[in-house]
Amino acid sequence: MTTLKELAALLNISVSTVSKALNDSHEISENTRIRVKELATKLNYKPNRIAQQLKTNKTKIIGVILPTVTNPFFAEVLHGIEKTATNNDYDIIVCLSNETLHKEKRSLDLLANGSVDGFIIAVARESQVKEQTDHIKSAIKSKLPVLMFDRVVDDIECNKVIVDDFQCVYEATEHLIVKEKRKNILLVSNIEELSVGQLRISGYTKALEDHKLKPNILKLDNAVDLDVEKKIYTYLKGNNSIDAILSIDHVTGIVAINMAKKLGKEIPKDLSVVGFGYEHTQLLSSPKISIIHQKAHKIGEMSTKLLIDNIKDETLKMQTIVVPSELKISESSQTSF
Amino acid sequence: MTTLKELAALLNISVSTVSKALNDSHEISENTRIRVKELATKLNYKPNRIAQQLKTNKTKIIGVILPTVTNPFFAEVLHGIEKTATNNDYDIIVCLSNETLHKEKRSLDLLANGSVDGFIIAVARESQVKEQTDHIKSAIKSKLPVLMFDRVVDDIECNKVIVDDFQCVYEATEHLIVKEKRKNILLVSNIEELSVGQLRISGYTKALEDHKLKPNILKLDNAVDLDVEKKIYTYLKGNNSIDAILSIDHVTGIVAINMAKKLGKEIPKDLSVVGFGYEHTQLLSSPKISIIHQKAHKIGEMSTKLLIDNIKDETLKMQTIVVPSELKISESSQTSF
DNA sequence: TTGTATGCGTTATCAT
DNA sequence: ATGATAACGCATACAA
Numbered sequence: 133m134t135t136l137k138e139l140a141a142l143l144n145i146s147v148s149t150v151s152k153a154l155n156d157s158h159e160i161s162e163n164t165r166i167r168v169k170e171l172a173t174k175l176n177y178k179p180n181r182i183a184q185q186l187k188t189n190k191t192k193i194i195g196v197i198l199p200t201v202t203n204p205f206f207a208e209v210l211h212g213i214e215k216t217a218t219n220n221d222y223d224i225i226v227c228l229s230n231e232t233l234h235k236e237k238r239s240l241d242l243l244a245n246g247s248v249d250g251f252i253i254a255v256a257r258e259s260q261v262k263e264q265t266d267h268i269k270s271a272i273k274s275k276l277p278v279l280m281f282d283r284v285v286d287d288i289e290c291n292k293v294i295v296d297d298f299q300c301v302y303e304a305t306e307h308l309i310v311k312e313k314r315k316n317i318l319l320v321s322n323i324e325e326l327s328v329g330q331l332r333i334s335g336y337t338k339a340l341e342d343h344k345l346k347p348n349i350l351k352l353d354n355a356v357d358l359d360v361e362k363k364i365y366t367y368l369k370g371n372n373s374i375d376a377i378l379s380i381d382h383v384t385g386i387v388a389i390n391m392a393k394k395l396g397k398e399i400p401k402d403l404s405v406v407g408f409g410y411e412h413t414q415l416l417s418s419p420k421i422s423i424i425h426q427k428a429h430k431i432g433e434m435s436t437k438l439l440i441d442n443i444k445d446e447t448l449k450m451q452t453i454v455v456p457s458e459l460k461i462s463e464s465s466q467t468s469f
Numbered sequence: 470m471t472t473l474k475e476l477a478a479l480l481n482i483s484v485s486t487v488s489k490a491l492n493d494s495h496e497i498s499e500n501t502r503i504r505v506k507e508l509a510t511k512l513n514y515k516p517n518r519i520a521q522q523l524k525t526n527k528t529k530i531i532g533v534i535l536p537t538v539t540n541p542f543f544a545e546v547l548h549g550i551e552k553t554a555t556n557n558d559y560d561i562i563v564c565l566s567n568e569t570l571h572k573e574k575r576s577l578d579l580l581a582n583g584s585v586d587g588f589i590i591a592v593a594r595e596s597q598v599k600e601q602t603d604h605i606k607s608a609i610k611s612k613l614p615v616l617m618f619d620r621v622v623d624d625i626e627c628n629k630v631i632v633d634d635f636q637c638v639y640e641a642t643e644h645l646i647v648k649e650k651r652k653n654i655l656l657v658s659n660i661e662e663l664s665v666g667q668l669r670i671s672g673y674t675k676a677l678e679d680h681k682l683k684p685n686i687l688k689l690d691n692a693v694d695l696d697v698e699k700k701i702y703t704y705l706k707g708n709n710s711i712d713a714i715l716s717i718d719h720v721t722g723i724v725a726i727n728m729a730k731k732l733g734k735e736i737p738k739d740l741s742v743v744g745f746g747y748e749h750t751q752l753l754s755s756p757k758i759s760i761i762h763q764k765a766h767k768i769g770e771m772s773t774k775l776l777i778d779n780i781k782d783e784t785l786k787m788q789t790i791v792v793p794s795e796l797k798i799s800e801s802s803q804t805s806f
Numbered sequence: 807t808t809g810t811a812t813g814c815g816t817t818a819t820c821a822t
Numbered sequence: 823a824t825g826a827t828a829a830c831g832c833a834t835a836c837a838a
Contacts, residue, residue: 133583133611135831146809151833161807178582182522183831186814191519193562201547202748207539214538214565218572223580225530226563228551235555243560245515246470246815270513274470357752383749390755393730411539412720415694416753418727472815483825488817498823520815523830583831810837815830822825 134177143171154179185246193223194439195248197239199231199256199283204382204410205428206254209281212432213252220440222249229256237267244270250277250443252435255285260327277446279439281431283327291442292452293435297328300424300457301335304406305378307459309343312404314376317345320364320384322352332380348374352384360384365391379407386417400462409460420462431455471514480508491516522583530560531776532585534576536568536593536620541719541747542765543591546618549769550589557777559586566593574604581607587614587780589772592622597664614783616776618768620664621789628779629789630772634665637761637794638672641743642715644796646680649741651713654682657701657721659689669717685711689721697721702728716744723754737799746797757799768792 136154140147145164153160153168154177171177185191194217198206210226217224225248227239236256243251251271259265265285272278272290281293308314319336323329337347350367352360364387368374377392379385385407389399397403399419407413409423434453442448473491477484482501490497490505491514508514522528531554535543547563554561562585564576573593580588588608596602602622609615609627618630645651656673660666674684687704689697701724705711714729716722722744726736734740736756744750746760771790779785 133831136833137831147832148810148834149808152808155833159807164807178578180523180583180831182519182528182583183814184833185519186517186523186816186830187832187834189814201538201551202541202544204539204541204544207541207544210538210563211565214563215567218564218576223562223564223584225560226547226551227555227560228548230552239555241515246517246519247560274513360752361755383752386753387755394755415697415720416723418698418724418731473817474815484815485817485826486824488815489824492817496823501823517815520830521817523814523832524816524818526830808838810835812833812835814832817830818828820825820827822823 133180134172134175135180139168139171139175139177143167189246191247191249192221193225193248194436195227195239195243195251196224197227197229197236197251197253199229199254201226201228205282205426208410208428209254209432209435212429213436214432216433216436217440220436222436222440229259231257233258233262233264240267240271244274244276248276250279250439252279252281252439254282255280257283257326260285261325275446277439277442279435279442281435289450291438291450293431293438294452294454295328295426295431296454296456297331298335298338300459301332301378301380302339303335304422304424304459305336305339306343307461308376308378308404308406309339309345312376312400314404315345316348316371316373317376317378318348318350318367318371318374320350320352320377320379320388321381322354322360322384323381324351329380336378336380360387361391364388365394368392368395368397375402376404377406379405382408382410382413385409385421385423386413389417389419389421406459414460414462422462423460425458425460427455427457470517471509471512472517476505476508476512476514480504526583528584528586529558530562530585531773532564532576532580532588533561534564534566534573534588534590536566536591538563538565542619542763545747545765546591546769546772549766550773551769553770553773554777557773559773559777566596568594570595570599570601577604577608581611581613585613587616587776589616589618589776591619592617594663597622598662612783614776614779616772616779618772626787628775628787630768630775631789631791632665632763632768633791633793634668635672635675637796638669638715638717639676640672641759641761641796642673642676643680644798645713645715645741645743646676646682649713649737651741652682653685653708653710654713654715655685655687655704655708655711657687657689657714657716657725658718659691659697659721660718661688666717673715673717697724698728701725702731705729705732705734712739713741714743716742719745719747719750722746722758722760723750726754726756726758742799743796751797751799759799760797762795762797764792764794 136147136150140150153165229236279291284292340347377388389405392403406422414420473484473487477487490502566573616628621629677684714725726742729740743759751757
């Protein structure tokens with residue numbers, strides 16, 4: 133790697149002159165500036181970023197700590213983060229907590245030693261359940277800006293970007309009741325231990341309450357593979373009056389459609405199905421599932437924007453931004469082929 | 470952030486003594502070592518990694534350049550990379566090329582200035598199609614180890630981890646012919662312009678040739694949403710003799726199942742369906758689709774292992790590792806509920 | 807307009 | 823056993 137020192141030696145001038153020339157300082161003559169730049173491009177000189185970081189005490193790197201990236205929600209958020217970071221000349225270091233407290237803590241501690249200018253975090257399931265968040269507070273205490281999204285911790289004061297979990301489920305439920313005239317709406321859940329799961333369930337029960345209906349909740353207890361199908365199938369078979377299903381994750385809604393068809397139900401005539409979904413979710417079901425579409429990409433964008441603002445001006449006051457979800461009603465009945 | 474200098478000042482000893490004490494140098498007395506360490510933990514001292522990086526000329530960071538992360542394959546690879554990197558005390562900087570050449574080049578150039586110790590890359594679609602890979606060669610020339618996976622460039626000499634695209638599709642096709650007695654197998658493709666797409670198609674045509682059957686290929690031309698459904702539906706409707714479908718991506722197989730059911734076909738009696746799939750793919754279809762399961766996580770693990778070996782010993786000779794895929798035959802007929 | 811000197815935080819070499 | 827000094831590559835305050 134070419135260094136300033138090498139350039140200076142070859143040109144018989146001082147290191148600082150070379151530095152200034154490359155940075156377009158006005159105090160350097162046209163002549164030498166050109167000579168320096170020519171040699172620099174010829175030798176493919178690039179300033180050593182590590183040295184710049186040490187000098188300026190800024191890394192232009194954001195630490196991103198996610199529970200997982202195989203969940204499409206977080207993958208899409210990451211996409212938004214990366215794009216916005218790049219547009220603002222930041223790189224991102226990505227760590228995955230795998231939903232564990234110790235990994236989250238380890239990553240945070242490791243990066244808090246000058247490796248990054250700030251953090252974007254969605255806390256791990258374990259950290260949230262055990263309410264252990266000292267590691268995050270500690271990062272903030274050492275003047276590192278932190279932004280939390282989706283899964284946030286109430287008693288930590290920092291910028292936050294959250295989803296309207298309560299509200300969007302409330303509205304989806306109300307849609308089923310009012311627009312689609314449904315009376316027996318089943319909520320299917322396997323994330324009731326997460327704060328977002330609880331919020332979604334609250335949105336559902338509140339909507340039912342407001343309309344004098346009684347809630348039905350099928351908790352899957354973290355079931356996997358065929359168990360998911362079996363539990364839903366069995367429940368539907370034994371409860372024939374169910375006329376709508378509201379899934380609060382991105383998988384069980386599609387499973388519910390498949391199981392309902394297996395039971396000979398017509399969709400959406402006999403049964404309306406709403407679930408959470410991402411870009412391709414609707415393509416995977418037939419008839420099309422209605423989905424609550426979280427603006428994951430936008431969440432990533434706004435999080436990054438907010439964090440970078442905070443990095444550049446630490447005096448800015450903290451805020452919590454709610455990114456509304458979009459309810460996409462299926463129109464499968466109209467598909468004419 | 471606490472520094473060595475601050476510790477030294479507080480203890481009235483020199484910086485170098487503090488440094489040695491913390492690094493368990495034998496030439497430091499038991500007494501002072503303990504005093505130093507006590508104060509260090511008390512003040513939560515952590516060595517500044519940037520300074521260490523400048524000193525040692527090693528960052529312990531791997532640059533990871535992916536086309537996207539919303540594709541489950543790359544998400545799972547990333548998971549494997551992150552895990553293995555962490556286990557070997559490396560961090561990862563993730564850049565997304567978004568399938569474009571210029572973004573890939575930009576990321577590579579930006580990180581090649583001392584920011585990382587090596588690269589893991591799956592080249593962007595555009596780079597592969599246009600056969601522009603000078604930026605990668607340039608990184609290698611400046612002594613930065615590069616590992617390519619999945620989408621590789623033949624005329625670049627570096628470590629590679631690839632999938633058995635030809636072989637696994639050949640075997641899946643043969644399975645359909647020999648075990649399931651299928652005669653009219655339709656290949657559904659929308660990635661024919663990628664090297665992996667071409668390999669998969671070759672595996673299919675070769676298997677048919679070897680068994681004296683004629684190929685049917687439905688190219689979707691990067692169709693999206695309803696168009697995907699429509700093209701598959703129309704084709705199936707107009708070609709009633711098709712008795713098996715082989716999808717070479719992870720979406721169209723499920724769509725094919727849904728469309729076949731819509732046409733009143735029984736699966737797997739009338740039609741066998743095989744597609745590419747990931748962890749949850751089978752859960753999303755009913756009856757269950759058979760899948761070619763790429764060991765994405767393992768690809769990430771092996772890539773990282775190989776790169777780190779290469780970083781630690783540059784004289785190691787390059788190798789290309791093939792990670793075999795697994796054919797998971799659906800057993801939906803046996804599900805008894 | 808150019809050059810010298812200093813420091814970022816750490817480690818390593820060489821005194822004491 | 824401890825300390826002074828230099829060096830990694832860069833940027834900048836200050837001198838010339």
